[in-house]
Amino acid sequence: MTKPDKSRSEHLSAEFADMFLQPATAHSQQVREVFNSIPTAVAALCAVVDGEPRGIVATSLAVGVSYDPPMVSFSAQTSSTTWPYLRRAGRIGLSILSDEQIDECRQIASKAGSRFADLETMPTERGGLLVKRAAAWLECSISAVVAAGDHEVVLLQVEGVDMRPGSEPLIHHRAGFRNLAAMADV
Template identity: 45%
Template sequence: MSELIPTITGGAGGTVDTAGLRQVFGRFPSGVTAVCALDDDRVPVGLAASSFVAVSLDPPLVGLCVQHTSTTWPRLRDRARLGLSVLGDGQDRICRQLASKQGDRFAGLDLHRTADGAVLLGGASAWLDCSVESAVTAGDHDLVLLRVHRQCTHPGRGPLVFHESGFHALASLGAAS
Protein backbone atom coordinates (compact mmCIF):
# COMPACT_ATOMS: atom_id res chain seq x y z
CA MET A 1 0.00 0.00 0.00
CA SER A 2 1.42 3.37 -0.96
CA GLU A 3 1.36 6.33 1.36
CA LEU A 4 -1.52 8.57 0.25
CA ILE A 5 -1.05 11.38 2.73
CA PRO A 6 2.07 13.17 3.93
CA THR A 7 3.48 12.33 7.31
CA ILE A 8 1.46 14.01 10.02
CA THR A 9 3.71 15.96 12.33
CA GLY A 10 3.38 17.32 15.83
CA GLY A 11 5.51 18.41 18.68
CA ALA A 12 7.56 16.15 20.93
CA GLY A 13 5.52 13.91 23.22
CA GLY A 14 2.33 14.36 21.19
CA THR A 15 2.03 18.11 21.71
CA VAL A 16 0.53 20.14 18.93
CA ASP A 17 2.38 22.97 17.21
CA THR A 18 0.12 26.02 17.67
CA ALA A 19 1.27 27.76 14.48
CA GLY A 20 0.73 24.57 12.47
CA LEU A 21 -2.70 24.04 14.02
CA ARG A 22 -3.69 27.63 13.19
CA GLN A 23 -2.69 26.90 9.58
CA VAL A 24 -4.87 23.76 9.56
CA PHE A 25 -7.83 25.67 11.04
CA GLY A 26 -7.37 28.30 8.30
CA ARG A 27 -7.98 25.63 5.65
CA PHE A 28 -11.60 25.34 6.75
CA PRO A 29 -13.72 28.17 5.32
CA SER A 30 -16.25 29.75 7.62
CA GLY A 31 -18.98 32.31 7.37
CA VAL A 32 -18.57 35.61 9.18
CA THR A 33 -21.15 36.84 11.63
CA ALA A 34 -21.70 40.02 13.60
CA VAL A 35 -23.14 39.59 17.09
CA CYS A 36 -24.67 42.85 18.34
CA ALA A 37 -27.04 44.25 20.96
CA LEU A 38 -27.81 47.43 22.84
CA ASP A 39 -26.06 47.83 26.19
CA ASP A 40 -27.73 49.25 29.32
CA ASP A 41 -27.24 52.78 27.98
CA ARG A 42 -28.91 51.80 24.68
CA VAL A 43 -25.58 52.09 22.86
CA PRO A 44 -24.75 49.40 20.25
CA VAL A 45 -22.06 46.90 21.22
CA GLY A 46 -20.87 44.02 19.08
CA LEU A 47 -18.17 41.76 17.74
CA ALA A 48 -17.32 39.77 14.63
CA ALA A 49 -17.18 35.98 14.89
CA SER A 50 -16.17 33.47 12.23
CA SER A 51 -16.61 30.45 14.48
CA PHE A 52 -20.36 30.13 13.87
CA VAL A 53 -22.23 26.86 13.42
CA ALA A 54 -25.82 25.69 12.96
CA VAL A 55 -26.51 23.29 15.84
CA SER A 56 -30.16 22.19 15.95
CA LEU A 57 -33.53 22.73 14.28
CA ASP A 58 -35.51 21.46 17.27
CA PRO A 59 -34.92 23.32 19.46
CA PRO A 60 -33.56 26.04 17.17
CA LEU A 61 -29.94 26.54 18.26
CA VAL A 62 -26.78 28.01 16.78
CA GLY A 63 -23.33 28.20 18.29
CA LEU A 64 -20.30 30.42 18.26
CA CYS A 65 -16.95 30.62 20.00
CA VAL A 66 -15.67 33.74 21.74
CA GLN A 67 -12.12 34.22 23.02
CA HIS A 68 -11.68 34.66 26.76
CA THR A 69 -9.66 37.80 26.02
CA SER A 70 -12.67 39.51 24.39
CA THR A 71 -13.59 42.72 26.16
CA THR A 72 -16.84 42.93 24.19
CA TRP A 73 -18.36 39.54 25.03
CA PRO A 74 -18.86 40.39 28.74
CA ARG A 75 -20.96 43.35 27.58
CA LEU A 76 -23.07 41.08 25.32
CA ARG A 77 -23.53 37.79 27.21
CA ASP A 78 -26.16 39.09 29.66
CA ARG A 79 -28.31 40.93 27.10
CA ALA A 80 -31.89 39.66 26.73
CA ARG A 81 -31.46 39.37 22.96
CA LEU A 82 -28.54 39.33 20.56
CA GLY A 83 -28.75 40.12 16.88
CA LEU A 84 -26.68 37.76 14.77
CA SER A 85 -26.08 39.03 11.23
CA VAL A 86 -24.55 36.60 8.72
CA LEU A 87 -22.43 39.09 6.80
CA GLY A 88 -22.90 39.16 3.05
CA ASP A 89 -20.27 39.11 0.35
CA GLY A 90 -18.66 42.51 0.10
CA GLN A 91 -19.15 43.28 3.81
CA ASP A 92 -15.53 42.56 4.77
CA ARG A 93 -15.05 46.22 5.76
CA ILE A 94 -17.83 45.79 8.33
CA CYS A 95 -16.13 42.70 9.74
CA ARG A 96 -12.83 44.56 10.09
CA GLN A 97 -14.59 47.53 11.68
CA LEU A 98 -16.37 45.33 14.25
CA ALA A 99 -13.14 43.47 15.02
CA SER A 100 -11.23 46.71 15.61
CA LYS A 101 -9.94 47.45 19.09
CA GLN A 102 -10.27 51.20 18.64
CA GLY A 103 -12.68 53.80 17.31
CA ASP A 104 -16.44 53.66 16.95
CA ARG A 105 -17.18 50.14 15.69
CA PHE A 106 -20.63 51.23 14.48
CA ALA A 107 -19.78 54.50 12.70
CA GLY A 108 -21.55 54.65 9.34
CA LEU A 109 -23.16 51.20 9.64
CA ASP A 110 -26.79 50.56 8.68
CA LEU A 111 -28.21 49.38 12.05
CA HIS A 112 -31.65 47.96 12.76
CA ARG A 113 -32.70 47.70 16.40
CA THR A 114 -35.34 45.23 17.55
CA ALA A 115 -37.82 45.99 20.34
CA ASP A 116 -35.97 43.62 22.70
CA GLY A 117 -32.50 45.12 22.19
CA ALA A 118 -30.94 43.05 19.42
CA VAL A 119 -29.03 44.95 16.73
CA LEU A 120 -28.99 43.70 13.13
CA LEU A 121 -26.80 44.98 10.30
CA GLY A 122 -28.28 46.06 6.99
CA GLY A 123 -27.18 44.21 3.87
CA ALA A 124 -26.45 40.95 5.68
CA SER A 125 -27.10 37.60 4.02
CA ALA A 126 -29.30 36.46 6.93
CA TRP A 127 -30.37 37.58 10.39
CA LEU A 128 -31.10 35.74 13.63
CA ASP A 129 -32.65 37.16 16.79
CA CYS A 130 -31.21 35.04 19.63
CA SER A 131 -30.76 34.68 23.36
CA VAL A 132 -27.94 32.93 25.20
CA GLU A 133 -28.97 29.35 25.99
CA SER A 134 -25.74 28.20 27.63
CA ALA A 135 -21.98 28.57 27.54
CA VAL A 136 -19.13 26.23 28.35
CA THR A 137 -15.44 26.91 28.73
CA ALA A 138 -13.54 25.28 25.88
CA GLY A 139 -9.81 25.96 26.09
CA ASP A 140 -9.09 29.62 25.38
CA HIS A 141 -12.68 30.25 24.20
CA ASP A 142 -16.24 30.01 25.46
CA LEU A 143 -18.50 27.83 23.31
CA VAL A 144 -21.83 29.66 23.38
CA LEU A 145 -25.18 28.15 22.37
CA LEU A 146 -27.79 30.66 21.24
CA ARG A 147 -31.52 29.96 21.00
CA VAL A 148 -33.04 31.37 17.81
CA HIS A 149 -36.31 33.26 18.30
CA ARG A 150 -36.72 34.81 14.83
CA GLN A 151 -34.90 34.61 11.51
CA CYS A 152 -34.84 36.25 8.10
CA THR A 153 -32.82 35.83 4.90
CA HIS A 154 -31.83 38.29 2.21
CA PRO A 155 -32.64 36.45 -1.06
CA GLY A 156 -29.83 36.45 -3.59
CA ARG A 157 -27.20 37.72 -1.16
CA GLY A 158 -24.33 35.28 -0.68
CA PRO A 159 -22.36 35.05 2.55
CA LEU A 160 -18.97 36.55 3.30
CA VAL A 161 -16.48 33.69 3.68
CA PHE A 162 -13.27 33.72 5.71
CA HIS A 163 -10.57 31.33 4.48
CA GLU A 164 -6.78 31.28 4.97
CA SER A 165 -6.78 34.69 6.69
CA GLY A 166 -8.71 36.39 3.87
CA PHE A 167 -12.26 37.22 2.81
CA HIS A 168 -13.95 35.56 -0.17
CA ALA A 169 -17.33 35.27 -1.89
CA LEU A 170 -18.82 31.92 -2.88
CA ALA A 171 -19.01 30.82 -6.48
CA SER A 172 -21.77 28.38 -7.35
CA LEU A 173 -20.80 25.00 -8.76
CA GLY A 174 -24.41 24.17 -9.58
CA ALA A 175 -27.25 22.60 -7.64
CA ALA A 176 -26.57 19.70 -5.31
CA SER A 177 -27.86 16.34 -6.51
Protein backbone atom coordinates (compact mmCIF):
# COMPACT_ATOMS: atom_id res chain seq x y z
CA MET A 1 0.00 0.00 0.00
CA THR A 2 1.40 3.40 -0.96
CA LYS A 3 1.27 6.43 1.25
CA PRO A 4 -0.81 9.37 0.05
CA ASP A 5 1.19 12.12 -1.59
CA LYS A 6 1.12 14.80 1.11
CA SER A 7 2.20 17.60 -1.24
CA ARG A 8 -0.68 16.74 -3.63
CA SER A 9 -3.29 16.83 -0.84
CA GLU A 10 -1.86 20.12 0.46
CA HIS A 11 -2.07 21.54 -3.06
CA LEU A 12 -5.72 20.44 -3.42
CA SER A 13 -6.58 21.93 -0.02
CA ALA A 14 -5.04 25.24 -1.04
CA GLU A 15 -6.79 25.11 -4.42
CA PHE A 16 -10.22 24.82 -2.82
CA ALA A 17 -9.53 27.14 0.13
CA ASP A 18 -11.24 30.06 -1.61
CA MET A 19 -14.29 28.01 -2.60
CA PHE A 20 -17.32 28.42 -0.38
CA LEU A 21 -20.58 26.69 -1.18
CA GLN A 22 -23.63 28.90 -0.73
CA PRO A 23 -26.84 27.35 0.59
CA ALA A 24 -28.98 26.15 -2.31
CA THR A 25 -32.13 28.12 -1.59
CA ALA A 26 -35.18 27.72 -3.84
CA HIS A 27 -35.36 30.38 -6.56
CA SER A 28 -32.25 32.17 -5.21
CA GLN A 29 -30.09 34.23 -7.54
CA GLN A 30 -27.12 31.98 -6.72
CA VAL A 31 -28.96 28.80 -7.77
CA ARG A 32 -30.24 30.46 -10.97
CA GLU A 33 -26.74 31.66 -11.89
CA VAL A 34 -25.22 28.21 -11.37
CA PHE A 35 -27.99 26.41 -13.28
CA ASN A 36 -27.79 28.96 -16.13
CA SER A 37 -24.01 28.56 -16.37
CA ILE A 38 -24.43 25.04 -17.77
CA PRO A 39 -25.07 25.03 -21.56
CA THR A 40 -28.01 22.94 -22.75
CA ALA A 41 -29.72 22.20 -26.04
CA VAL A 42 -33.14 23.76 -26.65
CA ALA A 43 -35.93 21.31 -27.45
CA ALA A 44 -39.48 21.88 -28.67
CA LEU A 45 -41.81 19.13 -27.47
CA CYS A 46 -45.00 19.13 -29.53
CA ALA A 47 -48.01 16.98 -30.35
CA VAL A 48 -51.47 17.17 -31.81
CA VAL A 49 -53.89 16.67 -28.92
CA ASP A 50 -57.68 16.76 -29.39
CA GLY A 51 -57.06 18.05 -32.93
CA GLU A 52 -55.00 21.04 -31.75
CA PRO A 53 -51.22 21.54 -31.92
CA ARG A 54 -49.66 21.87 -28.46
CA GLY A 55 -46.07 22.53 -27.55
CA ILE A 56 -43.55 23.58 -24.94
CA VAL A 57 -39.87 24.47 -24.98
CA ALA A 58 -37.45 22.72 -22.63
CA THR A 59 -33.82 23.44 -21.80
CA SER A 60 -33.60 20.49 -19.41
CA LEU A 61 -33.16 17.77 -22.02
CA ALA A 62 -30.90 14.84 -21.14
CA VAL A 63 -30.01 12.55 -24.05
CA GLY A 64 -28.59 9.08 -23.79
CA VAL A 65 -30.44 8.27 -20.57
CA SER A 66 -30.47 4.76 -22.00
CA TYR A 67 -29.33 3.24 -25.27
CA ASP A 68 -31.21 -0.05 -24.83
CA PRO A 69 -33.95 0.95 -25.21
CA PRO A 70 -33.14 4.46 -26.45
CA MET A 71 -34.40 7.00 -23.88
CA VAL A 72 -34.13 10.72 -23.15
CA SER A 73 -35.60 12.87 -20.39
CA PHE A 74 -36.69 16.44 -19.73
CA SER A 75 -38.35 18.37 -16.91
CA ALA A 76 -41.74 20.09 -17.17
CA GLN A 77 -42.88 22.79 -14.75
CA THR A 78 -45.88 21.71 -12.70
CA SER A 79 -47.34 25.19 -13.29
CA SER A 80 -47.37 24.65 -17.08
CA THR A 81 -50.82 24.84 -18.63
CA THR A 82 -49.62 23.01 -21.77
CA TRP A 83 -47.84 20.02 -20.20
CA PRO A 84 -51.12 18.36 -19.06
CA TYR A 85 -52.23 18.26 -22.74
CA LEU A 86 -48.90 16.87 -23.95
CA ARG A 87 -48.95 14.29 -21.19
CA ARG A 88 -52.08 12.79 -22.79
CA ALA A 89 -50.46 12.53 -26.24
CA GLY A 90 -49.73 9.09 -27.64
CA ARG A 91 -46.50 10.39 -29.12
CA ILE A 92 -44.50 13.57 -28.59
CA GLY A 93 -42.39 15.09 -31.34
CA LEU A 94 -39.13 16.31 -29.86
CA SER A 95 -37.31 18.78 -32.11
CA ILE A 96 -33.79 19.88 -31.16
CA LEU A 97 -34.07 23.43 -32.44
CA SER A 98 -31.27 24.66 -34.71
CA ASP A 99 -29.24 27.79 -34.10
CA GLU A 100 -31.36 29.42 -36.84
CA GLN A 101 -34.58 29.00 -34.84
CA ILE A 102 -34.52 31.58 -32.04
CA ASP A 103 -37.77 33.14 -33.32
CA GLU A 104 -39.49 29.74 -33.50
CA CYS A 105 -38.29 28.97 -29.97
CA ARG A 106 -39.75 32.21 -28.62
CA GLN A 107 -43.00 31.63 -30.48
CA ILE A 108 -43.52 28.11 -29.08
CA ALA A 109 -42.57 29.29 -25.58
CA SER A 110 -44.87 32.34 -25.72
CA LYS A 111 -47.88 32.60 -23.43
CA ALA A 112 -49.54 35.13 -25.79
CA GLY A 113 -50.78 34.58 -29.33
CA SER A 114 -50.75 31.40 -31.35
CA ARG A 115 -47.70 29.23 -30.73
CA PHE A 116 -48.10 27.60 -34.14
CA ALA A 117 -49.18 30.48 -36.44
CA ASP A 118 -47.04 30.30 -39.60
CA LEU A 119 -44.76 27.74 -37.91
CA GLU A 120 -43.65 24.99 -40.29
CA THR A 121 -44.32 21.61 -38.67
CA MET A 122 -44.55 17.96 -39.71
CA PRO A 123 -47.08 15.69 -37.99
CA THR A 124 -46.08 12.09 -37.36
CA GLU A 125 -48.46 9.20 -38.00
CA ARG A 126 -49.08 8.74 -34.26
CA GLY A 127 -49.72 12.35 -33.23
CA GLY A 128 -46.26 13.75 -32.59
CA LEU A 129 -45.51 17.14 -34.13
CA LEU A 130 -42.01 18.01 -35.38
CA VAL A 131 -40.69 21.49 -36.14
CA LYS A 132 -39.19 21.79 -39.63
CA ARG A 133 -35.57 23.00 -40.03
CA ALA A 134 -34.62 21.68 -36.57
CA ALA A 135 -31.16 20.16 -36.03
CA ALA A 136 -32.59 16.76 -35.00
CA TRP A 137 -35.93 15.05 -34.44
CA LEU A 138 -37.05 12.32 -32.06
CA GLU A 139 -40.49 10.78 -31.89
CA CYS A 140 -41.11 9.66 -28.31
CA SER A 141 -43.62 8.02 -26.04
CA ILE A 142 -43.85 8.71 -22.32
CA SER A 143 -42.30 5.92 -20.29
CA ALA A 144 -42.48 7.43 -16.78
CA VAL A 145 -43.19 10.69 -14.97
CA VAL A 146 -41.60 11.42 -11.58
CA ALA A 147 -42.49 14.33 -9.29
CA ALA A 148 -39.43 16.51 -8.58
CA GLY A 149 -40.20 19.65 -6.57
CA ASP A 150 -41.84 22.26 -8.79
CA HIS A 151 -41.21 20.09 -11.88
CA GLU A 152 -41.94 16.63 -13.19
CA VAL A 153 -39.10 14.62 -14.68
CA VAL A 154 -40.38 12.92 -17.82
CA LEU A 155 -38.66 9.81 -19.14
CA LEU A 156 -39.28 9.36 -22.87
CA GLN A 157 -38.71 6.23 -24.92
CA VAL A 158 -37.39 7.18 -28.35
CA GLU A 159 -39.39 5.51 -31.12
CA GLY A 160 -37.82 7.23 -34.16
CA VAL A 161 -34.91 9.58 -34.94
CA ASP A 162 -33.52 11.74 -37.71
CA MET A 163 -31.21 14.73 -38.04
CA ARG A 164 -30.45 17.51 -40.51
CA PRO A 165 -26.81 17.16 -41.59
CA GLY A 166 -24.76 20.34 -41.28
CA SER A 167 -27.08 22.03 -38.80
CA GLU A 168 -26.09 23.01 -35.28
CA PRO A 169 -28.31 22.98 -32.18
CA LEU A 170 -29.56 26.13 -30.48
CA ILE A 171 -27.90 26.38 -27.06
CA HIS A 172 -29.31 27.98 -23.90
CA HIS A 173 -26.53 29.40 -21.71
CA ARG A 174 -26.42 32.18 -19.10
CA ALA A 175 -30.13 32.99 -19.64
CA GLY A 176 -29.60 33.59 -23.37
CA PHE A 177 -29.27 31.78 -26.68
CA ARG A 178 -25.92 30.75 -28.14
CA ASN A 179 -24.61 28.65 -30.98
CA LEU A 180 -21.72 26.24 -31.03
CA ALA A 181 -18.43 27.85 -32.05
CA ALA A 182 -15.85 25.94 -34.02
CA MET A 183 -13.71 24.09 -31.51
CA ALA A 184 -10.44 22.24 -31.81
CA ASP A 185 -10.35 18.59 -30.80
CA VAL A 186 -8.77 18.05 -27.42
